[in-house]
Amino acid sequence: MKTSSPEPIFYSVPGVTLTIPVYTGHNLFNKLKSLFSFDTFSSVLVLVDENVNKYWDKKILEVLGKDTFYLVIKAAEKNKSLTTVEKIWTSLSQNRLDRRSLVINIGGGMACDIGAFAASTFMRGIPFVNVPTTLLAQADAAIGGKTGFNFNGLKNTIGTFASPLAIISDTAFLTTLPQREFNSGFAEIIKHAIIADAQLFADLGKKKLTNLKGKELDKILSQSTQIKCDIVKKDPYEKSDRKKLNFGHTVGHAIEMACKNKLLHGEAVAIGMIAEARVSFLSGHLSENKFRDIEKLLSNANLPIQITATNKKLIFEKMLSDKKNVSQQIKWVFLEDIGKVMVDVVLPTEIINEGLNYILK
Ligand code: GLY
Numbered sequence: 483m484k485t486s487s488p489e490p491i492f493y494s495v496p497g498v499t500l501t502i503p504v505y506t507g508h509n510l511f512n513k514l515k516s517l518f519s520f521d522t523f524s525s526v527l528v529l530v531d532e533n534v535n536k537y538w539d540k541k542i543l544e545v546l547g548k549d550t551f552y553l554v555i556k557a558a559e560k561n562k563s564l565t566t567v568e569k570i571w572t573s574l575s576q577n578r579l580d581r582r583s584l585v586i587n588i589g590g591g592m593a594c595d596i597g598a599f600a601a602s603t604f605m606r607g608i609p610f611v612n613v614p615t616t617l618l619a620q621a622d623a624a625i626g627g628k629t630g631f632n633f634n635g636l637k638n639t640i641g642t643f644a645s646p647l648a649i650i651s652d653t654a655f656l657t658t659l660p661q662r663e664f665n666s667g668f669a670e671i672i673k674h675a676i677i678a679d680a681q682l683f684a685d686l687g688k689k690k691l692t693n694l695k696g697k698e699l700d701k702i703l704s705q706s707t708q709i710k711c712d713i714v715k716k717d718p719y720e721k722s723d724r725k726k727l728n729f730g731h732t733v734g735h736a737i738e739m740a741c742k743n744k745l746l747h748g749e750a751v752a753i754g755m756i757a758e759a760r761v762s763f764l765s766g767h768l769s770e771n772k773f774r775d776i777e778k779l780l781s782n783a784n785l786p787i788q789i790t791a792t793n794k795k796l797i798f799e800k801m802l803s804d805k806k807n808v809s810q811q812i813k814w815v816f817l818e819d820i821g822k823v824m825v826d827v828v829l830p831t832e833i834i835n836e837g838l839n840y841i842l843k
Contacts, residue, residue, distance in 0.1 A: 487505070487507075487510070487513055487516065487517065488505060488506065488507040488510070490503035490504055490505045490517075490648075491503070491504050491506075491704070491707055491708055491711050492504070492711070493625075493626075493711040493712075493714050493715040493718075494715060502627075502645050502646060502647070502648065502649065503517070503518075503648050503649070504625055504648075504649040504651065504707055504711060505517055505648065505649065505650045505651060506620065506651040506653070506700060506703050506704045506707055507651075507652070507653065507700055508652065508653045508654050508696075508700060509652060509654050510650055510651070510652040510654075511541070511545060511613065511650065511652040511654065511655070512545060514545055514546070514586075514611075514613070514650060515545070515546075517648055517650055518611060518647050518648040519647075520584075523582060523583055523584040523609070524580060524582040524583050525549075525551065525577070525578070525579055525580075525583045525584075526546065526549075526550045526551065526583065526584045526585075526586060527550070527551040527552075527553060527573065527574060527577060527579055527583065527584075527585050527586070528542065528546055528550050528551070528552055528553070528585075528586045528588060529553050529555060529570060529585060529586070529587050529588065529589070529593060529597040529600075530542060530552070530553070530554050530555070530588045530589060530593070531554070531555055531556070531557040531588070531589030531590060531592065531593040531615075532554055532555065532556055532557050533557045533589070533590070534557075534588055534589050534590075534593075534615045534655065535554050537658040538588075538615075538655065538658070542588065546586070550586075551573070551577045551579075553569075553570065553573045555569065555570070555589075555593060555596070555597075557589065557590060557592060557593070558592070558743070559592060559632070559738070559743040559747070560743055561592070562592045562595065562596055562631045562632045563631055563632060563633075564631060564633065564640075566596055566631070567596060567599060567600050567631055570596065570597065570600035571600055571603075571604055574600065574601075574604045574608075575604075579604070579605075579608065580605065580608070581605050581608055583608055583609075584608070584609050584610065584611065584647075585597060585598075585600070585601040585608060585609070585610040585611075586610070586611045586613060587601075587610060587611070587612050587613065587624075588613040588615060589613075589614075589615055589616075589619070590614070590615060590616035590618065590619045590623075590663075591614070591616065591618050591619040591622070591623030591624070591747065593619075594612045594614055594619050594623055594624040595623055595628070595629055595630055595631065595638070595641070596629075596630075596631050597610065597612075598610055598612065598627075598629035598644060598646065599629035599630050599631060599640075599641055599642060599644075601644070602629050602642045602644030603642065607644060609647050610644075610646050610647065611646050611647050611648050611649070611650065612624040612625075612646045612648075612649045612650070613649075613650045613651075613652070614649065614651055614655075615652075615655035615656075615659070616655075616656075616659055616663055616666075616667055617656055617659065617663070617664050617666075617667020617668065617670075617671070617703075618663070618666055618667035618669075618670055618746075618747060618748050619667075620651035620653070620656075620667070620703060620707075621667055621668075621670040621671045621674070621703060621706050621707070621710070622670035622673075622710065622727075624646075624649050624651070625649055625707065625710050625711065625714065626710060626714040626718070626724075626727075627643045627644055627645045627646070627714070627718060628641060628643060629641050629642050629643070629644050630642070635739060636739065636800070636803050637735045637738060637739060638805070639805065643718065643719055651703065651707070653699055653700055653703065656695075656699070661692065661784075662746065663746065664692070665691075665692060665748065665749075665783055665784045665785055666746040666747060666748030666749055666785070667748055668691050668692075668748065668783045668785070669730070669747075669748030669749070669751045669752045669755070669780070669783070669785055670706070670748060670751065671686070671702060671703070671706040672686060672752075672755075672779055672780060672783060673727070673729055673730055673751065673755060674706045674709040674710060675706075675709075675820075675821075676729065676755065676759075676776060676817065676820055676821070677709075677726045677727070677729050677815075677817075677821070677823045678709045678712075678713070678726070678821055678823075679705070679709055679821055680819070680820045680821035682702075682705055682706075682709075683775075683779070683820050683821070685702075686702070686779060687775065687778070687779055687782075690782075691782060691783040691784075692783060692784050710727070713726060713727060722825070723825075725806065725813075725815060725825035725826065726815060726823045726825060728806060728815050728825075729755060729758060729815040729817070729823065730751040730752070730754035730755030730758055730815075731751060731754060731815075732754065732758065732801055732804055732806065732812060732813075732814060732815070733753065733754035733757040733758055733797070733801065733837075733838070733841070734747075734750040734751035734752075734753065734754025734755070735750070735754070735800065735804065736754075736797045736798075736799075736800035736801040736804070737750045737753055737754060737789060737797060737800075738750040739800045740793060740796040740797045740800055741789070745786070745789070748785065749785060749786050752780045752783075752785035752786060752787060753786055753787060753788065753789055753841050755776065755780065756776070756777060756780065756787045756788070756840070756841050757837045757838060757840065757841045758814065758815060758816075758817070758837070759772075759773050759776045759777075759817055760773065760836070760837040760840045760841070761814065761816070761829055761833050761834060761836070761837035762816050762817040762818070764833050764836055764837065765816070765829065765833055767816065767817065767818045767819075768817045768818065768819065769819075772817075772819060772820055775820070776820070787841070788840075788841050788842065788843045789841060789842060789843065790842075790843045794838055794842060797838060798834075798838075811828050812828070812829070812834070813825070813826045813827065813828065814826075814827040814828070814829055815827070816829075
């Protein structure tokens with residue numbers, strides 16, 4: 483069936499004469515070549531993560547054609563490493579990609595982040611397009627120009643800000659996504675609602691999030707994309723407003739690393755959001771009812787809200803290494819209400835301890 487392309491949502495970066503279209507919708511990948519200037523590149527390398535490749539290899543070949551270089555990388559957070567970056571650089575180099583070449587990253591947050599990093603550093607930066615295939619990457623990771631990989635036991639410590647030519651979020655890819663991964667992606671959508679849109683938060687509370695599909699899912703993803711693009715547009719380099727997007731991530735990243743990546747990113751962020759909402763409540767800002775609403779929504783999305791047997795000291799240590807800190811002071815994203823956020827908040831250690839005690843079973 484032939485359908486027209488949906489209207490993209492745009493964001494722009496000051497000082498860069500570029501607006502980045504973010505397309506969301508079902509079966510968009512089929513139209514990829516018509517969504518940006520595909521035919522103008524001297525050569526194309528498509529980087530695909532192994533999970534996506536398992537189900538979509540034929541489709542990718544059908545859409546992109548045989549003349550495209552193809553590189554499959556391992557999925558999973560533990561492979562978001564310098565070793566994988568080197569593999570990508572090697573392939574770019576051996577296949578003689580140049581500054582008029584293009585990289586297309588197809589996969590989850592890990593593939594988009596690391597593929598974008600490799601492209602943004604190869605020959606001082608060649609163009610790339612992100613095709614996020616997990617809900618998490620579609621809602622968050624692939625949008626906004628953050629690229630990078632994990633280093634020295636810390637999340638995304640090495641990276642660049644680099645803008646893709648386009649972001650194409652095709653919800654057809656979600657049909658082969660495991661349920662646990664789908665739920666994990668919803669954590670970022672819920673985060674967008676909590677930090678910026680009380681109405682969306684209320685709407686999500688009325689839905690069975692784990693079963694969402696079709697037009698309903700496309701609509702929510704598009705609303706979530708709009709929130710992220712609006713924030714990135716205002717503050718692309720995370721000097722102020724963009725810090726809001728780190729809600730749940732101060733504790734979330736620390737948990738992810740302390741648990742050696744046994745939790746999916748969205749799962750760790752869900753627990754992180756509980757801890758960070760809890761400290762917002764304990765400091766007398768967020769009301770108890772709103773705190774309970776957040777807890778309920780995350781539970782309804784089948785996301786964990788506590789962890790067992792985790793080393794609290796290690797979580798603290800990891801939090802102290804967070805990129806957002808200044809002079810070893812942890813900078814919190816703090817909720818005053820649903821949709822109302824303060825950034826760069828410094829909290830007393832006792833309150834942080836209480837917040838962490840709440841999430842540790
Ligand atoms: N994932 C948070 C951001 O893009 O700023």
